[in-house]
Amino acid sequence: MAARDNANPAPSAAEQxxxxxxxxxxxIAAGKGRPTPTRKExxxxxxxxxxxxxxxxxxxxxxxxxxxxxxxxxxxxxxxxEKYLPQRDRGPQKKWVRDYVDARISIGEFLIxxxxxxxxxxxxxxxxxxxxxxxALWAFxxxxxxxxxxxxxxxxxKLVKKHGADKVEKVRWYAAxxxxxxxxxxxxxPQVKRGQFPD
Numbered sequence: 208m209a210a211r212d213n214a215n216p217a218p219s220a221a222e223q224x225x226x227x228x229x230x231x232x233x234x235i236a237a238g239k240g241r242p243t244p245t246r247k248e249x250x251x252x253x254x255x256x257x258x259x260x261x262x263x264x265x266x267x268x269x270x271x272x273x274x275x276x277x278x279x280x281x282x283x284x285x286x287x288x289e290k291y292l293p294q295r296d297r298g299p300q301k302k303w304v305r306d307y308v309d310a311r312i313s314i315g316e317f318l319i320x321x322x323x324x325x326x327x328x329x330x331x332x333x334x335x336x337x338x339x340x341x342x343a344l345w346a347f348x349x350x351x352x353x354x355x356x357x358x359x360x361x362x363x364x365k366l367v368k369k370h371g372a373d374k375v376e377k378v379r380w381y382a383a384x385x386x387x388x389x390x391x392x393x394x395x396x397p398q399v400k401r402g403q404f405p406d
Contacts, residue, residue, distance in 0.1 A: 287395035295381070296395060300370070304362050304378045306405040308385045309397035313358065315351035315387035355383035 283291030287302065295301075321344060328340035359379030366375045390397060399405070 285394060285396050287398055292395065298376065300366060300376045300378060301381065303366070303369075303405050304382050305385060305393075305395065305397075306399045306403075307362055307365070308358065308382055309390065309393070310399050310402055310404045311358070311386070312401065313351075313386035314347075314354040315383075316389055318348065318351050318387060319389055321347050351387065355386050358386050359383045 280291050284293075287305075289297060296305075325340045325344040329337050331337065359382050362382045363375065363379050366378065385393060
């Protein structure tokens with residue numbers, strides 16, 4: 208029995224520590240050296256707080272998103288994209304009216320430039336010149352109103368012929384108001400050239 212114990216002596220504490228260190232090193236070399244994270248740990252790492260710690264950064268990001276959305280809506284409205292238009296501008300008939308008005312040269316669209324000219328003429332120290340300019344402005348205004356009224360009847364009649372009397376929207380006022388605006392200031396922006404009337 209003693210001879211058997213002497214043949215296989217028990218390892219010392221130093222030898223056991225050395226063996227554990229070697230085993231750990233081999234395990235690290237063989238694998239990633241750490242346990243695989245659980246599903247709960249992975250989900251916790253991916254979660255972001257609803258209210259971030261940096262309030263200023265969050266507010267800045269929110270402002271940037273809102274500004275980008277407003278800019279996209281502005282561009283979409285200017286280009287006549289249906290989903291960005293206000294309710295009064297939506298629909299195929301309103302688009303047809305816009306295209307018809309934009310293809311036409313309306314007297315009312317020159318009303319603002321004429322008003323500026325008249326304002327300048329009123330500074331002339333002459334009662335006759337001031338009176339004539341004011342009367343000319345009123346005359347031009349009346350002609351522009353008559354032209355816009357006639358335009359309303361024209362587009363209504365054309366839409367009745369195109370869609371039928373029972374399916375035509377109220378577009379006379381819409382056409383008249385657009386014809387009184389400068390072409391460059393109209394929204395949505397004109398999508399047709401002069402003389403390019405819709406079918």
